[in-house]
Amino acid sequence: MKVSKADIPKIKALRASGMSDVAIGRRYNVGPSRIGQVAGPRGFRKHPKDWIEEARSLWTDGLTMSEVAHRLDVDRDVIAGIAHRNDFDARPSPIKRAA
Numbered sequence: 001m002k003v004s005k006a007d008i009p010k011i012k013a014l015r016a017s018g019m020s021d022v023a024i025g026r027r028y029n030v031g032p033s034r035i036g037q038v039a040g041p042r043g044f045r046k047h048p049k050d051w052i053e054e055a056r057s058l059w060t061d062g063l064t065m066s067e068v069a070h071r072l073d074v075d076r077d078v079i080a081g082i083a084h085r086n087d088f089d090a091r092p093s094p095i096k097r098a099a
Helices: 007-016 022-027 032-041 049-060 067-073 078-083
Strands: none
Touching: 007 022, 007 032, 022 067, 049 067, 049 078, 067 078
16 A cells, blocks of 8 residues: 555654554555655654653553553553653563573
8 A cells, every 4th residue: 555645644643642653554554664754754752741750650550561551542662662761660570480
């Protein structure tokens, strides 16, 4: 499927909301690199302090990264970046190692 000129503002809006290029590409049936070509470079998105505090609160309540992302209506990778850049408390690994 070819991305039309009418789709470009929609794609840019989806990117601005935090959706990954892979997810957008699936929606438009094109690869993520094509989304990057159409929408241009990503750049860093500055999140409001109250939004970060809401993410931190959900994180400390024990919600998974996916659950936090769903509640804040963003991509899971956005939460990973926010948690890393804002020094959220570390989580124990879910991988069980044999002793």
